[in-house]
Amino acid sequence: MSFETRLANAHAELQAQGVWLSNYKPPMFSLLRMLGIKVPPPYYLGFHLNAVIAFWYFAIIIFLVMYFGLLGSNDSLRSALDKAALWGIIYGVGMATFYAIRRRKLQLSDWSSL
Numbered sequence: 001m002s003f004e005t006r007l008a009n010a011h012a013e014l015q016a017q018g019v020w021l022s023n024y025k026p027p028m029f030s031l032l033r034m035l036g037i038k039v040p041p042p043y044y045l046g047f048h049l050n051a052v053i054a055f056w057y058f059a060i061i062i063f064l065v066m067y068f069g070l071l072g073s074n075d076s077l078r079s080a081l082d083k084a085a086l087w088g089i090i091y092g093v094g095m096a097t098f099y100a101i102r103r104r105k106l107q108l109s110d111w112s113s114l
Contacts (some may be wrong), residue, residue, distance in 0.1 A: 001114070005039045010041050017106045019043070028057045042099045044111040051096035060090025081106040 009062035032039045032053075042050050042059040056064045067077065 006111065006114045007040065010044055010111070013109060013114070014043060014106075017108070019106070027109065029054065040111050042095075043106075043108055045099070047096045047100050050099050051092040053092075054095040055092030056086040057107050058091040059084045062087050088106075105114075 011024060016019075024043060026042065029039055039045070039053075042053075045053075054099065063080050066080035066083050
């Protein structure tokens with residue numbers, strides 16, 4: 001079965017369960033797919049991969065906000081990197097936990113069986 005077919009089946013299953021579009025098709029995953037990376041929806045990924053993806057996109061955004069002083073502070077490069085890493089880890093683990101709990105609660109199919 002092709003990736004596009006599995007993706008359509010996964011989106012249909014999530015929609016049938018009442019999951020919001022922004023939860024099962026977040027912008028970062030759509031961007032990764034546009035870049036040619038075949039990544040399933042976050043509900044069908046493992047904990048670690050969800051944490052890594054969420055860490056990177058959140059840490060990059062927080063780093064840019066901190067370094068360029070958009071929050072009113074003029075942090076150094078090292079300080080901005082440290083804060084971005086810390087908040088990226090917290091956000092990544094939090095989002096991975098959220099998706100793992102929701103996957104169990106909704107009793108979703110495995111990605112390989114779609």
